[in-house]
Amino acid sequence: MNKTIPELVEDFVKGDEAAFTELVSRFQKKIYTLAHHFLGNHLDADEVVQETFVRVYKKREDLKNVNYFSTFLVRIATNYAIDLLRKRKGHRSMSEDTASLPGEVQLDLSRRVATPSQMFEQKRLMDEINRALDLLPPKQRLTAVLHDVEGYSKSEIAEIFNCPQATVRSNLHIARMKLRKILRQRLRLKEQK
Amino acid sequence: MARKCPEYIENLSDYLDGGIDPELCAEIEAHLGECNNCRIMVDTLRQTVTLCREGKPETLPASLEKKLTGLLRERWRQKFGK
Numbered sequence: 073m074n075k076t077i078p079e080l081v082e083d084f085v086k087g088d089e090a091a092f093t094e095l096v097s098r099f100q101k102k103i104y105t106l107a108h109h110f111l112g113n114h115l116d117a118d119e120v121v122q123e124t125f126v127r128v129y130k131k132r133e134d135l136k137n138v139n140y141f142s143t144f145l146v147r148i149a150t151n152y153a154i155d156l157l158r159k160r161k162g163h164r165s166m167s168e169d170t171a172s173l174p175g176e177v178q179l180d181l182s183r184r185v186a187t188p189s190q191m192f193e194q195k196r197l198m199d200e201i202n203r204a205l206d207l208l209p210p211k212q213r214l215t216a217v218l219h220d221v222e223g224y225s226k227s228e229i230a231e232i233f234n235c236p237q238a239t240v241r242s243n244l245h246i247a248r249m250k251l252r253k254i255l256r257q258r259l260r261l262k263e264q265k
Numbered sequence: 266m267a268r269k270c271p272e273y274i275e276n277l278s279d280y281l282d283g284g285i286d287p288e289l290c291a292e293i294e295a296h297l298g299e300c301n302n303c304r305i306m307v308d309t310l311r312q313t314v315t316l317c318r319e320g321k322p323e324t325l326p327a328s329l330e331k332k333l334t335g336l337l338r339e340r341w342r343q344k345f346g347k
């Protein structure tokens with residue numbers, strides 16, 4: 073039978089490598105998607121995934137006092153992603169990103185999109201949103217990505233950042249207001265009446 | 266007694282997310298009924314949030330997932346020598 077996350081964590085803390093590998097395979101997708109949204113390219117997202125699990129491994133003693141493994145994980149990932157973002161200073165490119173993938177992966181990426189016009193629309197939308205997110209300070213940007221793109225709750229985000237929910241709410245509101253302003257110019261959001 | 270627009274705008278995100286005191290919610294809705302600016306604000310804010318949700322790309326391809334796991338194992342061995 074499949075072990076639960078707390079069981080896997082317990083085994084991992086005791087030094088079970090198989091438990092760690094299982095945790096990696098259960099959570100890597102989540103961390104990758106989050107990092108990709110936040111950093112906007114494959115290479116950085118890949119680096120965040122690897123570094124996150126390396127850090128989790130090193131900090132495994134801390135897991136004894138942790139209630140939710142996924143919160144612990146996402147906190148490590150977001151901290152590292154913020155560092156990486158500061159290092160990169162907002163330098164990113166969507167096309168460079170795709171070009172850097174091996175051929176096999178590029179094929180997969182093109183296969184999941186139905187028509188060229190849908191692909192174009194989706195890409196344009198992603199580009200617009202990523203560019204808008206780029207203009208926000210890291211904390212606001214991550215809050216918007218976590219809540220509005222990834223669907224995390226405000227209490228989860230508060231836990232991740234180790235801050236009051238009121239702070240999450242206000243960061244989210246400021247981020248959305250800024251995004252609204254940017255996206256309104258670029259996408260001409262409908263203004264009825 | 267009546268609030269001003271910026272005070273309503275402060276609360277529009279919470280209003281959209283539904284996590285708001287029912288009394289304030291009713292007050293906001295009454296205000297939206299009579300204030301064009303705030304109505305435009307809430308409409309465009311809602312569309313912004315919707316766009317972010319729609320913009321979510323599909324998760325990573327299976328081949329990439331395998332590659333990542335492989336890569337991690339390799340790093341694991343390099344770092345911790347096992």
Ligand SMILES: [Zn+2]
Nearest residue numbers: 270300302303
């Ligand atoms: Zn108003």
